[in-house]
Amino acid sequence: MKIVLSELRKGECPPLLDLCIQKINEDIDKYNSFSMLPRDISQLIFNNLVYSRRLTSVSLEAFRDCALQDLYLGEYDGVDDNWMDVISSQGSSLLSVDLSGSDVTDFGLTYLKDCESIISLNLNYCDQISDRGLECISGLSNLTSLSFRRNDSVSAKGMSAFSGLVNLVKLDLERCPGIHGGLVHLRGLTKLESLNLKWCNCITDYDMKPLSELASLKSLEISSSKVTDFGVSFLRGLQKLALLNLEGCLVTAACLDSLAELPALSNLNLNRCNISDNGCKKFSRLENLKVLNLGFNVITDTCLIHLKGLTKLESLNLDSCKIGDEGLVNLAGHKRLNCLELSDTEVGSNGLQHLSGLSNLQKINLSFTMVSDGGLSKLCGLSSLKSLNLDAYQISDIGLSNLTSLTGLTDLDLFGARITDFGTNYLKKFKNLRSLEICGGALTDAGVKNIKELSSLVCLNLSQNSNLTDKTLELISGLTGLVSLNVSNSRITNAGLQHLKALKNLRSLTLESCKVTANDMKKLKSIYLPNLRRMEKRPQIVHSYNNGFVEAVTPRVLPSLLLLFGCFVNVHNGKELCKDVFATAYSRW
Amino acid sequence: MKKEDTVKLISAEGFEFVVDKEAAMVSQTIHNMLTSPGSFAERQHGEVTFPEISTTILEKICQYFYWHLQFASGKETEFPIEPELTLELMMAANYLHT
Structure with a gap:
């Protein structure tokens, strides 16, 4: 655009x-x-x-x-059936239409019948479209991409309209709870490469059978469905399947037999499944895997033994697994590994020695592990490292002093670490830092003096440091690359806002629980910072949550978030909910 | 003003605008006409005829050329565009890569 x-x-x-x-x-x-x-x-x-x-x-x-060829009206205010006449007047020129989040109804879709050239149609979050609307688009046989996310009305009956869309390459039905039994209508779509059925909790093993005929399928996402090991067995013939997302499905290690027969499988998500050590020997057969997510499974070091041969792995997620130092020895040979997630595991300082040879490692998450200041010295040779998460209470200034050789770091998360003003001296080595979080509470304006030198910073979070004053804003006023700034729960006042005038790139400013009025923030935006999209002075939840599951939570999406909470608490006893600021912020609501 | 430093732009109605070459070359299309190898008539005579562009629009285009040079030298004023000219002006600007 x-x-x-x-x-x-x-x-x-x-x-x-x-x-x-x-x-x-x-x-x-x-x-x-x-x-x-x-x-x-x-x-x-x-x-x-x-x-x-x-x-x-x-x-x-x-x-x-x-x-016109492209009408990208997704999430655009006021779009309804009255718009459809002009939209359809573009006739056979029209190639892409995005009406996501609109009030367009089944009747409105009748206008698209004559736009037979359309190749891409996006109707996500259109609450007023049902099976009858699908009928209207069943003749658009040039469609290669169709998206229908979060539609409660679409049922198996309506999905018969899909059988005519023989050129479909990409179909997205995420969060459609009524489509059980409808996948039979996809059988003839031999060009289909990507099918997203995430959060369709109506999908069962029975629905997997018709998918076995989709020979072109490369990407299948059925997370949070009711599919079990038996359902997965229907996928065995899919020679091209490269990505399979089974997150939150009721599968066990028994499904690995079926997965081993998928020769192209390179990306496998088994996050939050029922995988245990029992039967995990079969992992050793999945030797083409490049990306493996095993987070939130009850696996131990025993399971890691069987990952030893998966040397093509580039990304491995073991978040909240019961693994410890000894298990990591099995990863020492994974020279291609560039991303390793060990958050909430029992890994401690001794385990890190096994990782010191992973020269391609770019990203490692050690938050909420047992790793101590001393252990961090094992990481100092990882010269490719760009992103490091050390959000853990026992990490202090001393730990930081062991890392000063990692000059390529761009993202450093020290959210809950006990970093003091003295520790910020070590930050000066990280000239390439784009994102920095220090929220342990011990920082004062004196420490911010060292942060002001980090001219590459784009995101800075210094919230929870209750001693920071307006002086902090003055100090960072030269960091003109900043796009996001959070100095919540500090002593910032209205008077300090003037120092932000030079931060022309700022798009998100969070100053919750500060002595700042909404009016002054508005003034700052209207006069000096036209790019500012989001200003928050009320409590706001913005935190990257497991696997980006909840990236940014705004008051607007809170109702659906609460729904999610409900299901988390049921399934996982709420354990991970308590793990970070996410929960704190939630309780404030 | 030396003749070789100027170029004559001729509108659909035959009206002639003599402008600095430097200004006219703000247009990528004119720039290409005046500098491309081979002996284009435009290059030889320092004249370009635009049978599709009316006098009013060509005048506005010439004003833009000079405004552009001013802007580039640091004098950032606003360029006025009359609503009744906008559509025709756009088509000309599109053709002239301006």
Whole structure:
């Protein structure tokens, strides 16, 4: 999508075409029709209006018969059936349509019948579309990509419409709870490469049988469904299947027999399954795996023995498994490993020695492990390391002093570590840091003096350090690359906000529980920081949660989050809920 | 102003605009016409005719050329565009890669 003017750097002259588009954007009500313009120009005007959120059902009329190709109206306010007439007037020029989150109904979809060239259609979160709407699109046989996320109404009956979409390559039905029995209609879709059925908790073993005929299938996601080992056995013939996501399914190590017959399988997600040491010997047969997620399973060091031969592994997730120091010896030969997740395991300092030869390791998560300051010296030779998570209470300044050779670090998470002002002296070595979190509470303005030198920083979280004052904002006012800043629960006041004026790239500013008024933050945004998209002074949950499961939680999505909570508490006794700020923030709500 | 430093831009109605070469070359299309190898008539005579661009629009285009040079030298003013010209101006700007 073309972004006009805002992308220009200082001194760079805006092209005349962009100036005109900007001008039209400002006076859109003065234009009745763009149909005399070449298609690519009216497309630019359209995109610009959508981007700036100035397109309305009234101004849309000017785009009638413009032969537009792409209408990306996902999550756009006010889109409903009244928009469909102009949309369909683009006729056979129309190639991509995104109406996600709109109020378009089954009736509205009838307008798309004549747009037979459409190759990509996105109807995620359209609550008013049901089986009857699917009928309307059953003739769009050029479709290669169709997305229908979170639709409660679509049922097996309606899915018969899919059988005509013979060119479909990608189908996304994530969170459709009523599609049990409908996958039989996909049998003829021999070009289908990617099928997303995540969170369709109605899907059972019975639904897996028709999938066995989809010979082109490369990616299948059935996490949080009711599929068991028996269901997985139907997938055995899928010669091209490279990615299989079984997260949260009721499968055991017994399914590994079936998986071993998938020659292309390189990416396997078994997070939160019922995998135990029992039968885990079979892992040794999955020697083509590059990505393996075994997080939240009751596996021990015994299981890791059988991963020893999987030397093609590039990413391994063992979050919250019962593994310890001895198990890690089996990973010492995994020279291609670049990402290792060991959060919430029993791994301690002794285990780290087995990792010291993993020269390709770029990312390691050691949060909530037993690793101590002294153990960190084993990591000092990992010269490829870019991302290091040491969110653990026992880590202190001394630990940091052992890491100063890791000058390539770009992401350092010391959220709960006990870093003091003295420790920040060591940070000066990390000139490439883009993201830094120090939230242990012991930091004062004096420590921030060392942080102000880190000119590459994009994300900075210094929340929970209750002694930080406005001086902190003054000190970091030179970090002009900052996009996200969090100094919550500090002594920041309105008076300090003036120091943020130079941070023109700032898009997210979080100052919860500070002496800052909403009004002053608004003023700061309107006068100095037009890029600011999110300002929070109320408690806000923004934390990367296991595997990005919950990336950013805003008040808007809280209701669905609570729903998730319900299911977590049931399945996992709420153990992991208590593990980080996520839970703290939740309790404040 | 030496003749070789200028170029003549001729509108659909035959109206002639004599502008600095440096200004005209803000347009990538004109730049290519005046610098590409071979003996294009445009290059030889320092003249370019635009049978599709009206006098009003070509005048506006020439104003933009000079505004562009000013902008590049640090004088960042706003370039005025009359709403009734916008659509035609866009088509010309698109053709001229401006």
